[in-house]
Amino acid sequence: MIHQISGGVCAARGFRANGLHCGIRQNKTKKDLALIVSEVPCQAAAVYTTNLVKGAPIIVNREHLKNGVAQAVICNSGIANTCAADGVEKANTMARICAEATGLKEEDIIVGSTGVIGPSLNLDPIRAALPELISGLTADDAGSERAEQGIMTTDTRPKSAAVSFTLSGKECHLGGIAKGSGMIHPNMATMLVFITTDAAISAGMLQKALSTDVQGTFNMTSVDGDTSTNDTCVIMANGMAGNPRVDEEGADFTAFMEALNTVTVSLCRQIAGDGEGATRLIECALSGAKDLKTARKLAKAVVCSSLVKAAMFGADANWGRVLCALGYAGADLDVNRVDVSFRSSAGEVQVCKDGAGIPFSEEEAKKVLLEHEIEIAVACGDGDGCATAWGCDLTYDYVKINGDYRT
Amino acid sequence: MIHQISGGVCAARGFRANGLHCGIRQNKTKKDLALIVSEVPCQAAAVYTTNLVKGAPIIVNREHLKNGVAQAVICNSGIANTCAADGVEKANTMARICAEATGLKEEDIIVGSTGVIGPSLNLDPIRAALPELISGLTADDAGSERAEQGIMTTDTRPKSAAVSFTLSGKECHLGGIAKGSGMIHPNMATMLVFITTDAAISAGMLQKALSTDVQGTFNMTSVDGDTSTNDTCVIMANGMAGNPRVDEEGADFTAFMEALNTVTVSLCRQIAGDGEGATRLIECALSGAKDLKTARKLAKAVVCSSLVKAAMFGADANWGRVLCALGYAGADLDVNRVDVSFRSSAGEVQVCKDGAGIPFSEEEAKKVLLEHEIEIAVACGDGDGCATAWGCDLTYDYVKINGDYRT
Numbered sequence: 001m002i003h004q005i006s007g008g009v010c011a012a013r014g015f016r017a018n019g020l021h022c023g024i025r026q027n028k029t030k031k032d033l034a035l036i037v038s039e040v041p042c043q044a045a046a047v048y049t050t051n052l053v054k055g056a057p058i059i060v061n062r063e064h065l066k067n068g069v070a071q072a073v074i075c076n077s078g079i080a081n082t083c084a085a086d087g088v089e090k091a092n093t094m095a096r097i098c099a100e101a102t103g104l105k106e107e108d109i110i111v112g113s114t115g116v117i118g119p120s121l122n123l124d125p126i127r128a129a130l131p132e133l134i135s136g137l138t139a140d141d142a143g144s145e146r147a148e149q150g151i152m153t154t155d156t157r158p159k160s161a162a163v164s165f166t167l168s169g170k171e172c173h174l175g176g177i178a179k180g181s182g183m184i185h186p187n188m189a190t191m192l193v194f195i196t197t198d199a200a201i202s203a204g205m206l207q208k209a210l211s212t213d214v215q216g217t218f219n220m221t222s223v224d225g226d227t228s229t230n231d232t233c234v235i236m237a238n239g240m241a242g243n244p245r246v247d248e249e250g251a252d253f254t255a256f257m258e259a260l261n262t263v264t265v266s267l268c269r270q271i272a273g274d275g276e277g278a279t280r281l282i283e284c285a286l287s288g289a290k291d292l293k294t295a296r297k298l299a300k301a302v303v304c305s306s307l308v309k310a311a312m313f314g315a316d317a318n319w320g321r322v323l324c325a326l327g328y329a330g331a332d333l334d335v336n337r338v339d340v341s342f343r344s345s346a347g348e349v350q351v352c353k354d355g356a357g358i359p360f361s362e363e364e365a366k367k368v369l370l371e372h373e374i375e376i377a378v379a380c381g382d383g384d385g386c387a388t389a390w391g392c393d394l395t396y397d398y399v400k401i402n403g404d405y406r407t
Numbered sequence: 408m409i410h411q412i413s414g415g416v417c418a419a420r421g422f423r424a425n426g427l428h429c430g431i432r433q434n435k436t437k438k439d440l441a442l443i444v445s446e447v448p449c450q451a452a453a454v455y456t457t458n459l460v461k462g463a464p465i466i467v468n469r470e471h472l473k474n475g476v477a478q479a480v481i482c483n484s485g486i487a488n489t490c491a492a493d494g495v496e497k498a499n500t501m502a503r504i505c506a507e508a509t510g511l512k513e514e515d516i517i518v519g520s521t522g523v524i525g526p527s528l529n530l531d532p533i534r535a536a537l538p539e540l541i542s543g544l545t546a547d548d549a550g551s552e553r554a555e556q557g558i559m560t561t562d563t564r565p566k567s568a569a570v571s572f573t574l575s576g577k578e579c580h581l582g583g584i585a586k587g588s589g590m591i592h593p594n595m596a597t598m599l600v601f602i603t604t605d606a607a608i609s610a611g612m613l614q615k616a617l618s619t620d621v622q623g624t625f626n627m628t629s630v631d632g633d634t635s636t637n638d639t640c641v642i643m644a645n646g647m648a649g650n651p652r653v654d655e656e657g658a659d660f661t662a663f664m665e666a667l668n669t670v671t672v673s674l675c676r677q678i679a680g681d682g683e684g685a686t687r688l689i690e691c692a693l694s695g696a697k698d699l700k701t702a703r704k705l706a707k708a709v710v711c712s713s714l715v716k717a718a719m720f721g722a723d724a725n726w727g728r729v730l731c732a733l734g735y736a737g738a739d740l741d742v743n744r745v746d747v748s749f750r751s752s753a754g755e756v757q758v759c760k761d762g763a764g765i766p767f768s769e770e771e772a773k774k775v776l777l778e779h780e781i782e783i784a785v786a787c788g789d790g791d792g793c794a795t796a797w798g799c800d801l802t803y804d805y806v807k808i809n810g811d812y813r814t
Contacts, residue, residue: 053734053742053762083730085763117727118764229731306713310809320524323490324636327460335460355460356492357525394810396803402717403801 001166002262008144008160011175012198013240014039016137019150022129024078024115024122033126034150035098035133036073036194041108042236044070045207047214055080055230056087057111060095064107068203070236071105073194074098074126075112075151077179081121082113082229090121097123101130110234112192114153114179117229144177151179151192154401156274161266165259167252170243172199174259176235180223180271191218193233193267199256200239201246209257210235217264220296220389222304223275235260272303272390273373277397280312280371281390286378289385294331296387301329302376303391312374313393317342317365319351322376337381344371408573409669415551415567418582419605421446421647423544426557429536431485431522431529440533441557442505442540443601444479448515449643451477452614454621456638462487463494464518465639467502471514475610477643478512480601481505481533482519482558484586488528489520489636497528504530508537517641519599521560521586524636551584558586558599561808563681568673572666574659577650579606581666583642587630587678598625600640600674606663607646608653616664617642624671627703627796629711630682642667679710679797680780684804687778688797689719693785696792701738703794708736709783710798719781720800724749724772726758729783744788751778 009017019034046065048058064070074094081087091111099106113121137143148158162175176195201209210233218233239245246252273281284302289295302308305325311318319340327335340352342365349365350358368374416424426441453472455465471477481501488494498518506513520528544550555565569582583602608616617640625640646652653659680688691709696702709715712732718725726747734742747759749772756772757765775781 051731051734052740053730080727083727083759083763117731229727229734306805307809310806313806314810316810320487320490320636323460324458324524327458327636333459352490356490394806396806398713399717399720399801399803399806402714403721403723 002259003164005162005164005173006141007162008175008177009036009147009194009196010139010141010144011162012173012196012238014198014238015196016139017143017147018133018136018138019146019148020129020133020136023125024076031146031150032077033129033133034075034147035137036147036196037102037137038071038196038236038238040238040240041069041071042238043068043201043203043206044234044236045203045210046232046234047210049228049231051229053083053229055082055113056091057081057113058230058232059088060091061110061232064095064110069108070110071108072098072102073110073112073234075192076126077151077153078115079119079121080113080115080117080230082117084118084120086120090123093123094126097127097130101134112151112232114151114192114230148177151177153179154276155180159267159270159274161263163259163262165255167199167241167243167246167255170241172241172243173197174199174263176263176267178267178271180274191228191231191271193218195235195263197235197237198239198241199237199246200241200243201237201256205246205248205253206235206237209260213257213260213264216387217261217268220300220387221268221272222300222391223272268390272392275392276401277395278392279395280393281373282312282376282392283373284376284378284389286380287386288380288382290332290383291385292387295385297329297331298326298333298378299387299389301325302378303389306394309391309394312369313395315366315369317349317351317362317369319357322378323352323355326378333380334382339379341377342368343375343377344368344373346371409666410571412569412571412580413548414569415582415584416443416554416601416603417546417548417551418569419580419603419645421605421645422603423546424550424554425540425543425545426553426555427536427540427543430532431483438553438557439484440536440540441482441554442479442544443554443603444509444544445603445643445645447645447647448476448478449645450475450608450610450613451641451643452610452617453639453641454617456635458636460490460636462489462520462637463498464488464520465637466495467498468517468639471502471517476515477517478515479505479509480517480519480641482599483533484558484560485522486526486528487520487522487524487637489524491525491527493527497530500530501533504534504537508541519558519639521558521599521637555584558584560586561683562587566674566677566681568670570666570669572662574606574650574653574662577648579648579650580604581606581670583670583674585674585678587681598635598638598678600625602642602670604642604644605646605648606644606653607648607650608644608663612653612655612660613642613644616667620664620667620671623794624668624675627707627794628675628679629707629798630679675797679799682799683808684802685799686802687719687800688780689783689799690780691783691785691796693787694793695787695789697739697790698792699794702792704736704738705733705740705785706794706796708732709785710796713801716798716801719776720802722773722776724756724758724769724776726764729785730759730762733785740787741789746786748784749775750782750784751775751780753778
């Protein structure tokens with residue numbers, strides 16, 4: 001049984017967190033530095049952006065996670081530490097000064113940065129803030145919230161999720177925090193996700209769980225189709241729940257995967273729903289595709305279509321755009337067997353059957369589409385492949401945030 | 408020698424054109440029907456959308472062009488005749504009534520439609536307008552212009568280009584008209600291009616020329632990344648220039664390809680520059696890629712990036728977004744050898760060298776980017792592959808046109 005709980009990255013035993021304003025961002029009301037620390041070393045795993053241009057923190061984290069062990073995450077917002085000539089040196093130094101201040105090993109520190117691409121990262125504000133950052137670490141909801149705020153950029157709200165679950169009779173906890181799209185000096189929809197758990201699980205199984213999970217969660221989430229240079233998702237397991245360590249597949253691994261998926265799906269919905277300028281969360285629930293890979297391609301094409309996104313902003317039941325997106329997804333599909341419905345808390349309206357339009361009430365459709373969470377349900381007639389993709393609408397504010405912030 | 412001339416589809420000998428308002432569109436000031444007729448049967452070729460969802464006209468044209476012969480094009484705007492149960496029947500009837508009214512063979516008629524997906528196409532207004540449409544055909548610039556207007560939707564200006572050139576000492580002409588992105592009842596960035604020439608060339612060589620050319624022209628043009636269901640480019644050659652027919656590769660075929668390319672590049676620039684809501688034409692000129700395929704992937708990723716497009720709207724020299732787009736293009740690239748410059752009629756500013764930012768004058772960059780035609784010059788260090796891609800900026804008006812037209 002999985003129960004949703006509060007606490008974010010502090011939901012699991014033995015994790016403390018904090019966040020504060022150190023001065024990388026000019027606006028003093030915005031936190032720009034976060035720290036998450038485990039009492040004991042953790043088994044750890046991570047996945048990174050597939051962009052060939054990679055932020056310097058990713059290069060450092062890859063080295064640090066070679067042994068599958070980590071104990072803390074330090075992350076700044078404001079500067080991405082990407083495409084800067086001194087990037088790797090700065091990321092290494094950031095880990096070292098954090099290790100010195102916390103008394104942990106440098107190679108057990110995970111570093112993160114999000115913000116403008118190009119500028120060199122000034123470490124002085126971080127160095128100066130470390131004592132206060134460390135002394136303020138707490139293991140409660142408030143600690144996680146401060147960390148959530150420390151990694152936010154143009155996110156309008158902090159993002160977290162946590163669950164309790166049971167492995168071999170022991171109560172475990174797993175929680176995460178995330179930042180989505182946008183920068184105060186807008187540059188990049190960098191996604192950062194940090195997940196903690198007190199479950200005992202090997203680094204290998206943790207990597208397996210994470211790598212499998214992201215295919216159906218974070219990799220199915222899109223705000224604007226631009227894959228960031230800094231996307232990172234890290235998970236740390238400190239074993240303090242005292243369960244027999246999960247070292248192989250089986251009932252416990254399956255239960256762990258379910259708990260992880262509950263948290264990651266919640267974070268995906270929060271990231272998509274708070275995409276730059278977004279007024280609506282769009283969820284494409286696709287069924288009946290030839291196979292899983294095809295289903296994912298099709299669902300993602302729908303939430304990535306600029307025309308579908310703009311139609312959702314206008315609460316316009318423009319189903320032809322959904323069919324168009326399915327048609328150019330590059331996936332195998334019998335377009336003459338596609339049904340499309342729009343759903344929300346206000347009801348459900350079917351708009352397309354067997355690839356052609358059917359009569360529907362525009363008024364009813366408008367009512368459905370004016371809600372804040374919209375499901376585009378696509379049923380294909382080709383097989384058993386199912387997938388869900390998350391996105392948001394395309395709005396004036398997206399253009400404003402990314403276009404004319406200097407004018 | 409290729410000379411730019413006026414006349415669009417009427418630049419070549421023996422072609423007449425017309426366009427008028429027949430009533431498919433509600434706004435009576437907007438033409439919604441176009442006709443292009445050759446005095447004699449033409450060798451013809453076409454390329455169509457790769458979208459699995461295809462407009463009914465495409466299905467009919469494929470049949471009609473099996474013999475490589477065509478003599479006229481009839482095209483309406485307002486309704487796309489796509490995803491309608493009676494679509495193919497309507498497209499066939501449209502060809503038949505046009506054939507009856509013009510005295511041509513039904514299988515020599517090319518049909519086109521652009522507009523809303525879903526609704527059934529009412530042929531009554533077309534049937535009623537055919538006599539006037541035919542009697543008004545003229546072989547001059549004005550005839551081509553009326554046809555250009557007849558296929559426009561939310562295009563803000565008609566689009567045409569034409570050249571004269573020489574094949575084996577005979578003066579030939581080649582011209583085309585195009586419509587770009589947007590619908591009065593917005594639905595789809597359907598691109599339609601009709602090209603005529605009086606050069607004598609076989610249907611096979613015409614297909615070869617067109618299929619080769621579009622890879623580097625129309626397929627490198629993007630307004631919003633949504634591949635339409637109705638995209639069509641047709642070329643008709645009536646041979647009235649009297650040159651020895653081009654039946655194989657050689658100097659004449661090369662000269663023909665150059666003439667064709669001059670017209671298609673011009674039409675691409677016109678389509679991109681008049682993309683929905685666009686205020687700027689963005690041209691990505693990419694050199695030094697590993698090979699041609701890689702160059703095309705990279706250049707297209709840059710003009711398709713929502714973040715690059717929004718930055719160009721804001722005249723913001725946000726080169727990190729260009730690097731980011733190159734990085735996720737899915738192409739082989741040494742990101743540490745990439746240089747980026749912004750160019751326009753106001754000057755040139757280099758912003759990135761060897762994958763990292765270099766100091767530049769923001770003021771100077773702003774001046775360059777405030778022009779209406781912007782070149783993003785990307786030099787890679789991997790080989791000889793070069794490509795150009797055309798796009799436009801992402802603006803409030805794009806969202807307006809596609810989002811809230813009902814509110």
